[in-house]
Amino acid sequence: MANTWTVVTNIPNCDICKDAKAYADGKMTIGPWANMCKECFAVHGIGLGMGKGQELLTEPRGGNNE
Numbered sequence: 001m002a003n004t005w006t007v008v009t010n011i012p013n014c015d016i017c018k019d020a021k022a023y024a025d026g027k028m029t030i031g032p033w034a035n036m037c038k039e040c041f042a043v044h045g046i047g048l049g050m051g052k053g054q055e056l057l058t059e060p061r062g063g064n065n066e
Helices: 038-044
Strands: 005-007 024-027 033-036 053-057
Touching: 033 038
Parallel strands: 005 053
Antiparallel strands: 024 033, 024 053
């Protein structure tokens, strides 16, 4: 699906647990946005897509950002 991922220079740590690398930058169920690892995203994230969140990648999928 378009707009479900973005390319970043480096993957930050999860803003919630602080230990794991972030899987996505997304809106949380409690309101604010955060970088979240897969486990925290499963509990606190609202999904991927416009207005929800994007998976963080260090290189493009399939050669383009679509």
